Amino acid sequence: xxxxxxxxxxxxxxxxxxxxxxxxxxxxxxxxxxxxxxxxxxxxxxxxxxxxxxxxxxxxxxxxxxxxxxxxxxxxxxxxxxxxxxxxxxxxxxxxxxxxxxxxxxxxxxxxxxxxxxxxxxxxxxxxxxxxxxxxxxxxxxxxxxxxxxxxxxxxxxxxxxxxxxxxxxxxxxxxxxxxxxxxxxxxxxxxxxxxxxxxxxxxxxxxxxxxxxxxxxxxxxxxxxxxxxxxxxxxxxxxxxxxxxxxxxxxxxxxxxxxxxxxxxxxxxxxxxxxxxx
Ligand SMILES: [Zn+2]
Ligand SMILES: [Zn+2]
Numbered sequence: 001x002x003x004x005x006x007x008x009x010x011x012x013x014x015x016x017x018x019x020x021x022x023x024x025x026x027x028x029x030x031x032x033x034x035x036x037x038x039x040x041x042x043x044x045x046x047x048x049x050x051x052x053x054x055x056x057x058x059x060x061x062x063x064x065x066x067x068x069x070x071x072x073x074x075x076x077x078x079x080x081x082x083x084x085x086x087x088x089x090x091x092x093x094x095x096x097x098x099x100x101x102x103x104x105x106x107x108x109x110x111x112x113x114x115x116x117x118x119x120x121x122x123x124x125x126x127x128x129x130x131x132x133x134x135x136x137x138x139x140x141x142x143x144x145x146x147x148x149x150x151x152x153x154x155x156x157x158x159x160x161x162x163x164x165x166x167x168x169x170x171x172x173x174x175x176x177x178x179x180x181x182x183x184x185x186x187x188x189x190x191x192x193x194x195x196x197x198x199x200x201x202x203x204x205x206x207x208x209x210x211x212x213x214x215x216x217x218x219x220x221x222x223x224x225x226x227x228x229x230x231x232x233x234x235x236x237x238x239x240x241x242x243x244x245x246x247x248x249x250x251x252x253x254x255x256x257x258x259x260x261x262x263x264x265x266x267x268x269x270x271x272x273x274x275x276x277x278x279x
Contacts, residue, residue, distance in 0.1 A: 018037065028243060
């Protein structure tokens with residue numbers, strides 16, 4: 001199982017942080033969000049049970065922190081049933097190899113994301129020209145080479161179901177990456193978005209640092225297909241989520257969420273597109 005596990009050659013710790021780093025929020029009884037530096041991981045499952053799943057794998061070099069967060073919620077020496085990846089960017093798979101080695105659990109991602117997770121294809125270089133923000137300027141230093149999870153990475157079932165997450169289904173939300181997926185539970189309209197759009201202006205150091213809440217498109221420096229990204233936002237808005245967690249920024253619920261999503265759909269070009277794409 002553990003043959004050929006490696007990160008890309010450009011893998012490294014990224015010294016970025018926010019006021020939310022190290023803070024967890026119980027968004028629902030069975031949905032917990034925790035911020036690793038600038039990115040969110042989600043734990044699905046009731047506390048102190050063995051039936052839980054980790055969604056995304058944090059920043060590089062954060063495995064110990066993630067394991068201790070998981071053990072605090074679910075008990076010492078516990079392990080998730082699986083890890084689900086919304087996509088393969090470095091800030092969502094940053095500690096995946098250490099977590100696989102520690103827990104020996106399967107990892108699931110969309111079929112179209114597998115080349116980036118099996119050492120076959122690098123993500124394009126991040127585009128620092130998208131904005132003058134410091135994070136965008138720093139983005140050329142972000143790891144973007146393919147990682148290789150060997151036989152540990154599996155294609156998420158094509159029927160839309162998510163292993164060990166009854167009631168949830170996955171939704172293909174390409175644009176930010178080709179195989180990006182989001183997770184939705186109809187029953188209480190809970191949406192785990194990933195980076196299809198986010199609630200913090202990810203290009204700005206100040207806004208990332210303070211986590212000022214503001215609906216925004218997908219992080220610009222990594223997004224490659226803006227028309228697909230727009231369609232994905234429309235697809236998610238049509239679900240009329242009531243509770244929402246994004247890969248970056250704070251959760252949103254209820255009226256604030258509906259209004260923010262409506263604005264994002266109506267003004268997508270203005271809110272989400274890099275300035276040089278507009279007009
Ligand atoms: Zn991303
Ligand atoms: Zn991200």
